[in-house]
Amino acid sequence: MDLKNVKLVLEDGTEFIGKSFGYEGCSAGEVVFNTAMTGYPESLTDPSYRGQLLVLTYPLIGNYGVPGANQEDNLFKFYESDQLHIDGLIISDYSEEYSHWNANESLGDWLKRNKVPGITGIDTRALTKILRERGAMMGKIVFEGEDIAFRDPNKENLVDQVSTKDVKIYGEGRHRVVLVDCGVKNNIIRNLIKRDVTVVRVPWNYNFLNEEYDGLFISNGPGDPKMCEATINHLKVAITQDKPIMGICLGNQLLSLASGANTYKLKYGHRSHNQPVLQVGTNRAFVTSQNHGFAIDNNTLSGDWEPYFINLNDGTNEGVRHKTKRIFSAQFHPEASSGPTDTEFLFDDFIRNIEAFKAE
Numbered sequence: 001m002d003l004k005n006v007k008l009v010l011e012d013g014t015e016f017i018g019k020s021f022g023y024e025g026c027s028a029g030e031v032v033f034n035t036a037m038t039g040y041p042e043s044l045t046d047p048s049y050r051g052q053l054l055v056l057t058y059p060l061i062g063n064y065g066v067p068g069a070n071q072e073d074n075l076f077k078f079y080e081s082d083q084l085h086i087d088g089l090i091i092s093d094y095s096e097e098y099s100h101w102n103a104n105e106s107l108g109d110w111l112k113r114n115k116v117p118g119i120t121g122i123d124t125r126a127l128t129k130i131l132r133e134r135g136a137m138m139g140k141i142v143f144e145g146e147d148i149a150f151r152d153p154n155k156e157n158l159v160d161q162v163s164t165k166d167v168k169i170y171g172e173g174r175h176r177v178v179l180v181d182c183g184v185k186n187n188i189i190r191n192l193i194k195r196d197v198t199v200v201r202v203p204w205n206y207n208f209l210n211e212e213y214d215g216l217f218i219s220n221g222p223g224d225p226k227m228c229e230a231t232i233n234h235l236k237v238a239i240t241q242d243k244p245i246m247g248i249c250l251g252n253q254l255l256s257l258a259s260g261a262n263t264y265k266l267k268y269g270h271r272s273h274n275q276p277v278l279q280v281g282t283n284r285a286f287v288t289s290q291n292h293g294f295a296i297d298n299n300t301l302s303g304d305w306e307p308y309f310i311n312l313n314d315g316t317n318e319g320v321r322h323k324t325k326r327i328f329s330a331q332f333h334p335e336a337s338s339g340p341t342d343t344e345f346l347f348d349d350f351i352r353n354i355e356a357f358k359a360e
Ligand SMILES: NC(=O)CC[C@H](N)C(=O)O
Pocket: 048, 219, 220, 221, 222, 223, 224, 225, 248, 249, 250, 251, 291, 292, 293, 294, 295
């Protein structure tokens, strides 16, 4: 294959030259790295990656192709949302040839059709070392004779770009859960439906306080949590009430902000399938799937709130819970997809909380 040269430029001036295997157009965003060995179809369709140029450190990418757009329960079965969200893919060794039971096309063709640039032939481990040492950086993918300005997506309201515009209903379960969609991954909806839930998916800024529901769920999503002012304001009221609440990732940050805690940007984020977390107050540790660049400052959790999980690599917050109410959230992804399912029991805990609330 004769591939075009293309350049990755970091905001500190570092340049990497590789070959283009995706869409041939310039792109700019935040450069982030994920050290997982598999799961690129899921990562690329995860709305939390909006505005980011994704570096995969596992060297061989593309060898199992990309699944097709099969649907189940009104959701794409093998994607985490309806579209690709990354703004560029940066890898070491692209495999145009693929083989897998559900493969439908090559990764390169998928990127081209969806107008996402891809670079192969990059020393992704050297690039990752730079990001780890100097911290998260903006970057751009540029083709010869073309250029584009750097862009910090965290200054944009990315959640508004990815959230549903209309209220949508999934499943016909016994429990009615309002899901605040800040960029929800499909596997969160799948996990709720299979636990006898009717999911009422609402936009990030929707006033759900007047809705009838048994439980409230705050989804994952892209960007700086402080951009989600409307959701935080609604949550400030919801946490004074008695209905069970569960949050994941951005949802963990929004609940904490609503409780009065603060968030900050991590030096280079957690993105992998093997992040160890400790359940506070126990000796139980879990291996988790993660994708976040911001974190809650544990020291700012006040009065009724306490850390629920802590990251065993760097001690940062990985979840919070209310000391007396049925409210908890995880910074990692209990729904995984992709990644280990060790913490899926948190969905069962949420349902148990709903049942206890309904029985009162
Ligand atoms: N996956 C997520 O929900 C990410 C949350 C937030 N955008 C962060 O990067 O920290």
